[in-house]
Amino acid sequence: xxxxxxxPFWGIFLTIIVYWIGQQLFKKFPIFIFQPLFIGMVxxxxxxxxxxxxxxxxxxxxxKQYKVGGDLIFWFLSPATMAFAVPLxxxxxxxxxxxxxxxxxxxxxxxxxxxxxxxxxxxxxxxxIATIAMLPQAATTAIALPISSVIAGGGQLGTTASSxxxxxxxxxxxxxxxxxxxxxxxxxxxxxxxxxxxxxxxxGHAIGSAKAIEIGEVEGAMASISMxxxxxxxxxxxxxxxxxxxxM
Amino acid sequence: MENNHKKEAAPLLTQFLIFSTILLVxxxxxxxxxxxxxxxxxxxxxxxxxxxxxxxxxxxVKLEQVESLSTNxxxxxxxxxxPSGISxxxxxxxxxxxxxxxxxxxxxxxxxxxxxxxxxxxxxxxxNDKLHHKS
Numbered sequence: 001x002x003x004x005x006x007x008p009f010w011g012i013f014l015t016i017i018v019y020w021i022g023q024q025l026f027k028k029f030p031i032f033i034f035q036p037l038f039i040g041m042v043x044x045x046x047x048x049x050x051x052x053x054x055x056x057x058x059x060x061x062x063x064k065q066y067k068v069g070g071d072l073i074f075w076f077l078s079p080a081t082m083a084f085a086v087p088l089x090x091x092x093x094x095x096x097x098x099x100x101x102x103x104x105x106x107x108x109x110x111x112x113x114x115x116x117x118x119x120x121x122x123x124x125x126x127x128x129i130a131t132i133a134m135l136p137q138a139a140t141t142a143i144a145l146p147i148s149s150v151i152a153g154g155g156q157l158g159t160t161a162s163s164x165x166x167x168x169x170x171x172x173x174x175x176x177x178x179x180x181x182x183x184x185x186x187x188x189x190x191x192x193x194x195x196x197x198x199x200x201x202x203x204g205h206a207i208g209s210a211k212a213i214e215i216g217e218v219e220g221a222m223a224s225i226s227m228x229x230x231x232x233x234x235x236x237x238x239x240x241x242x243x244x245x246x247x248m
Numbered sequence: 249m250e251n252n253h254k255k256e257a258a259p260l261l262t263q264f265l266i267f268s269t270i271l272l273v274x275x276x277x278x279x280x281x282x283x284x285x286x287x288x289x290x291x292x293x294x295x296x297x298x299x300x301x302x303x304x305x306x307x308x309v310k311l312e313q314v315e316s317l318s319t320n321x322x323x324x325x326x327x328x329x330x331p332s333g334i335s336x337x338x339x340x341x342x343x344x345x346x347x348x349x350x351x352x353x354x355x356x357x358x359x360x361x362x363x364x365x366x367x368x369x370x371x372x373x374x375x376n377d378k379l380h381h382k383s
Contacts, residue, residue, distance in 0.1 A: 071331065
């Protein structure tokens with residue numbers, strides 16, 4: 001009977017139900033910690049831990065069973081990432097007018113951020129694998145995970161690094177959702193709507209972009225553009241950076 | 249800016265066909281690149297995004313042929329992230345040892361990314377304005 005756990009139906013159901021619960025909670029209590037994605041991730045992991053205790057099986061083997069269905073949903077992240085070409089195309093006027101400014105800001109900004117993130121990881125004494133996982137976090141999941149995995153050397157190490165990167169990308173979004181508006185006020189970033197949008201899209205990905213749309217139209221458009229362009233830039237400079245720092 | 253009289257969305261199958269064709273081509277290109285430069289992975293979705301954008305700009309693909317599927321996929325993006333979040337269950341050992349430190353580093357990194365991009369953009373705008381005033 002328990003063999004249902006290793007069919008795709010289980011993983012698909014678990015993914016949808018935990019996200020749905022997250023969404024309902026968020027509707028009732030719109031506090032940042034109830035971000036549906038965050039709740040979904042925590043609930044999903046808790047269910048797997050609970051089952052692992054109940055069935056006396058290691059958590060890793062329960063995750064492998066979940067993954068059969070989870071991977072089916074995960075696959076759709078590829079077309080969904082590709083779909084961002086449409087909002088980008090709709091605002092191609094902004095891209096055309098400001099491409100140099102967008103590209104320079106993101107390229108220089110990300111390079112500076114990489115040095116600081118690397119220094120902080122060292123300061124906190126993170127292991128090599130966790131440090132690697134911190135580097136591609138400016139890119140959205142479908143782009144960041146493969147990069148993280150390759151830098152870590154693929155295989156089991158690659159899986160570990162990309163799962164940490166996956167969590168980092170989710171925490172980025174939760175932090176921007178929770179503190180984005182306050183940070184804007186503290187650091188007086190609201191006088192430059194373009195920079196604000198670029199920063200929200202880079203640091204908060206899709207959820208940061210949604211927040212940027214709430215702030216204003218230019219901010220929202222810039223955030224969706226930056227998500228795309230930063231993916232490209234991360235792809236260009238993060239492997240080189242990792243090599244220079246002796247992580248690869 | 250956009251044409252106001254929107255054309256009717258293409259049938260779902262057409263939209264699926266366009267998406268899967270572009271993804272397949274993107275995947276072949278991604279494999280090709282990884283064979284030439286194995287240390288510089290270019291993920292399939294990133295190539296797909298660029299290809300779809302180029303196809304739209306060149307008129308090869310019309311907006312109404314991809315728009316509704318794109319909107320739906322982007323609307324579901326939170327759900328699509330859930331399995332990658334749950335993948336942390338496979339690395340709980342590392343997470344038990346370093347979890348708190350990792351989360352603190354990620355929170356600081358988020359703020360670093362936000363400020364670094366926002367300030368660089370302000371600086372680039374200032375330089376840009378100066379250059380334009382001079383010329």
